[in-house]
Each structure stands twice: as structure tokens, then as C-alpha cells.
Amino acid sequence: MPLFIYNSLSKKKEEFVPLQGKTVKMYTCGVTVYDRCHIGHGRSLYVFDVVRRYLKCRGYDLQFVRNITDVDDKIIARAQETGRSSKDLSEEQIRLYHEDLKRLDVAPADVEPRATDDIADMVTHIQALIDKGYAYASDADVYFDVRAFKDYGKLSGQGIDQMQEAVRIDKDSRKKDPLDFALWKSSKPGEPTWESPWGGGRPGWHIECSCMSMKHLRTQTLDIHAGGRDLIFPHHENEIAQSEALTGKPFAKYWIHHGLLTINGQKMSKSSGNFITIQQALSKYPADELKMFFLFSHYSSPIDFTEDKILEARKALAKFDVLFYRAAQLLQNKDLEPVQAGFITKYKNEFTAAMDDDFNTPKALAALFSLINDTNLFIDQNTDDSAYLGVIYHAVDVLENLGRNIFGLFLKEKTQELTSELQGLLDRRLAAKQAKDFQLSDKIREELRGKGIAVEDTKSGQTWRWI
Numbered sequence: 001m002p003l004f005i006y007n008s009l010s011k012k013k014e015e016f017v018p019l020q021g022k023t024v025k026m027y028t029c030g031v032t033v034y035d036r037c038h039i040g041h042g043r044s045l046y047v048f049d050v051v052r053r054y055l056k057c058r059g060y061d062l063q064f065v066r067n068i069t070d071v072d073d074k075i076i077a078r079a080q081e082t083g084r085s086s087k088d089l090s091e092e093q094i095r096l097y098h099e100d101l102k103r104l105d106v107a108p109a110d111v112e113p114r115a116t117d118d119i120a121d122m123v124t125h126i127q128a129l130i131d132k133g134y135a136y137a138s139d140a141d142v143y144f145d146v147r148a149f150k151d152y153g154k155l156s157g158q159g160i161d162q163m164q165e166a167v168r169i170d171k172d173s174r175k176k177d178p179l180d181f182a183l184w185k186s187s188k189p190g191e192p193t194w195e196s197p198w199g200g201g202r203p204g205w206h207i208e209c210s211c212m213s214m215k216h217l218r219t220q221t222l223d224i225h226a227g228g229r230d231l232i233f234p235h236h237e238n239e240i241a242q243s244e245a246l247t248g249k250p251f252a253k254y255w256i257h258h259g260l261l262t263i264n265g266q267k268m269s270k271s272s273g274n275f276i277t278i279q280q281a282l283s284k285y286p287a288d289e290l291k292m293f294f295l296f297s298h299y300s301s302p303i304d305f306t307e308d309k310i311l312e313a314r315k316a317l318a319k320f321d322v323l324f325y326r327a328a329q330l331l332q333n334k335d336l337e338p339v340q341a342g343f344i345t346k347y348k349n350e351f352t353a354a355m356d357d358d359f360n361t362p363k364a365l366a367a368l369f370s371l372i373n374d375t376n377l378f379i380d381q382n383t384d385d386s387a388y389l390g391v392i393y394h395a396v397d398v399l400e401n402l403g404r405n406i407f408g409l410f411l412k413e414k415t416q417e418l419t420s421e422l423q424g425l426l427d428r429r430l431a432a433k434q435a436k437d438f439q440l441s442d443k444i445r446e447e448l449r450g451k452g453i454a455v456e457d458t459k460s461g462q463t464w465r466w467i
């Protein structure tokens with residue numbers, strides 16, 4: 001079956017056909033390293049990791065590049081505020097970013113270029129745009145001449161007049177037109193600087209992504225360019241202009257944009273306290289809970305982070321745990337071969353169909369939960385079936401593989417042994433529950449959670465899992 005992707009450029013779903021056979025060259029905009037990554041970044045990192053995983057499982061040879069912006073106005077401003085060098089600040093934040101990736105169980109990209117390593121290529125690109133009449137130097141700065149590129153606005157769907165209204169208050173006397181954007185910025189005293197034909201300075205943000213994506217994917221046309229919806233204008237619009245003006249070729253065939261994240265219905269803001277870093281989130285919730293929360297919504301939809309929704313994610317994960325626990329008791333020390341069953345094939349096909357439809361994770365999850373429900377029914381109602389254990393083995397294997405290989409769940413091996421202390425707490429908690437001493441039961445549950453064990457009450461009784 002074909003895979004369909006909603007293309008932000010054409011504004012419609014299109015069958016995914018890579019430019020070169022089964023090779024897929026994918027680029028996503030990475031982080032600007034001036035502060036800790038927040039959970040909005042976490043969603044971006046995770047949803048495109050799911051896309052990456054699914055394309056690989058579909059048999060594509062995926063080449064994946066995600067950049068790191070380590071020279072930028074925000075980095076310079078934060079460094080000046082804290083009395084540090086831009087390099088020291090960015091190095092620290094890159095280290096913390098990689099720690100966040102590891103704790104999220106999101107793999108690094110195949111290549112993660114830093115902007116500061118590719119500035120010579122950016123200078124070459126900018127000079128070529130000047131030579132072709134698409135850019136101009138003004139003092140020691142260089143700007144892209146937006147009106148010289150006739151297709152400007154094709155991604156965002158905005159006309160020049162609409163854009164003019166948006167930038168009129170930011171008119172810069174050094175520009176020919178308020179819409180023109182910086183390709184090269186002259187450095188002020190004390191700021192990081194690199195030599196160029198126009199004097200000491202640094203690249204603009206937009207040119208960084210154009211150069212790094214084409215250089216490290218070794219192509220002038222990407223198969224997929226991905227990023228947040230907030231980057232469509234002006235960042236991605238400007239990437240298209242400065243790339244296609246140079247090459248005369250489409251910059252990317254498919255554009256994928258994820259929706260934005262709010263917290264309790266409000267835009268994230270540090271000043272109002274409505275802001276959660278990945279580090280803060282993962283100190284409170286296991287990575288799988290955060291991932292399940294992200295999976296509840298289609299990647300292109302906006303998503304609102306609340307405690308209630310995290311609780312829903314926790315309960316959803318518990319459904320996997322309960323079935324895995326039941327199956328483990330039945331399959332322990334058995335040498336089995338998987339046995340096909342119609343209900344397993346049905347839900348596996350539904351999962352694939354959902355993911356083929358623009359990576360529809362809510363529908364794909366629904367297929368997995370249906371498989372869990374029917375597997376539990378099979379366990380309860382088919383004990384006399386000669387293939388009983390083989391079917392259960394196959395169902396659990398499918399759930400684990402799809403959850404792990406596509407969604408990146410269940411990656412942390414639960415190999416830790418229960419100590420006598422922890423087993424004692426579980427036994428005391430169960431006894432308190434049976435005695436209807438709910439206050440003590442809840443107290444012990446919280447104590448266990450602090451020791452890395454989540455306890456759930458199900459129809460089958462008390463179950464637990466490592467977190």
C-alpha cells in the first residue's frame with residue numbers, strides 16, 4: 001500500500017514517492033542552543049523520530065540530518081546577560097540537549113551539523129546569490145532581495161502585500177525593502193565574528209539551514225523538510241527563496257509541519273511560569289508517559305499539556321503492562337513459536353493503514369488497544385485452543401515490536417530485580433487495598449512510585465511496572 005503525507009507546500013495529501021528509489025533524504029530544523037529545551041521541543045524531536053522510525057520500517061534508506069544553531073542573536077544576547085562567551089554558553093546547552101535526547105530515548109540524527117562548522121559554505125552561498133542578482137550588500141550586511149524571487153510566499157500562501165503589512169513596523173533603512181531578510185550580519189564589538197568579503201560578521205539564521213541541509217544530505221532537493229508550524233513564515237519561506245534562487249531547483253519535495261504545544265491552554269512563557277523544560281518533565285514523568293501523551297494527537301494538530309492528559313497516558317500504558325504481565329505468567333519458561341490469528345492480522349493491518357495515512361498515530365494507537373482488548377478476551381475464553389499459547393505469544397510480540405520499533409516505547413529494559421523491601425511494600429499495599437484501608441494503600445503507592453515502581457489496580461488485581 002502507498003504511504004501518503006500531507007504536504008504543507010501543496011496543501012494536500014500526496015503519495016510519498018522519493019526522488020531516488022528507496023532513498024529518503026530528510027532534514028529537520030533543530031534547536032537554537034541558548035537555553036534548556038522545553039516540552040514543545042520534545043514533541044518536535046519525538047514526532048519526527050516516529051516518522052523516521054516508520055520510514056525505516058517501511059524499507060526506506062533514510063538519511064536524516066538535524067542541525068544545531070550555535071550562532072544566533074538569542075545566543076549572543078543570553079551570553080551577554082550572563083557574562084559568558086557565546087561559545088561557552090552554546091557548548092553547555094549542546095551537552096544538555098544531548099542529555100535530553102538520551103533521556104527521551106530519541107536517537108541522534110545521522111548527522112547533527114553545527115552552524116559554526118559550515119560558515120565558509122554559507123559565505124560561498126551568499127556570494128553566489130549576490131552574483132546572480134538575488135542579494136545585495138549594504139555596508140557590512142547582506143540582504144536577500146525578496147521581490148527578485150517571484151515565488152516568494154508559496155509555502156505560507158501569503159502575498160507580498162500581506163507580508164508588507166506584517167513587517168512595516170520593522171523597517172530597516174539599510175534594506176531596499178522591509179521584506180528583505182539578512183543573509184549576513186556585521187558583528188558588533190565583543191560579538192562572535194568570522195571573516196567574509198563584506199567584513200567581519202556572522203550568518204543570518206535562515207541561510208544556515210539551507211546550507212547545512214544541502215551540504216550534509218548531498219543534494220539540492222530534499223525529499224522531506226520538517227519543522228514546527230511556527231517556522232513556516234518567515235524561516236522556511238526564506239529557506240526556499242535563498243535555496244531555489246541559487247540552484248533553480250525545488251528545495252524540498254515534501255514539507256511536514258507539526259502543531260504547536262500549549263500548557264493548560266496557554267502559550268508557554270517563562271515570565272508567567274507557564275513553561276516546562278524536558279528536564280523538568282522527565283523528572284516527574286517517565287519518557288513513555290510523555291511519548292504516549294504526544295501520540296494521542298496527530299502530529300499536525302495543536303496539543304495542550306495538562307496533568308489530566310498525562311494521567312490518561314499513564315492509564316493507557318498500564319493496559320500494555322497488564323497484558324504483558326498476564327502473558328508473562330502464561331508463557332514463562334515455554335519454548336514457543338508464534339501462531340497467526342485473524343484478529344492479530346486485522347489490527348496489525350489497521351495499524352499500518354493508519355501510519356500510511358499521514359502518520360496518524362491516534363488511529364494507530366486505537367488499533368493497538370483493540371489488539372490488547374481482543375488478546376485479553378482470547379486469554380479468558382480460549383484456554384482449550386490447541387494454539388492458545390502460540391497466539392498469545394504472537395499477539396504480545398506484535399504489540400511489543402510495533403510499540404518499540406515505531407513508537408519508541410518500552411525501550412528501557414525492565415531487568416531490575418525486586419528487592420525484598422519492594423516486594424514487601426507491594427504485599428502491604430495489596431493487603432491494605434483488600435482491607436479497604438485506602439489511605440494507607442495510596443500512601444504506599446506513592447512510596448513505591450518514589451522508588452521507581454508504578455502500581456495499578458485492574459480487574460485482574462494489582463499490577464506494577466518499573467518507571
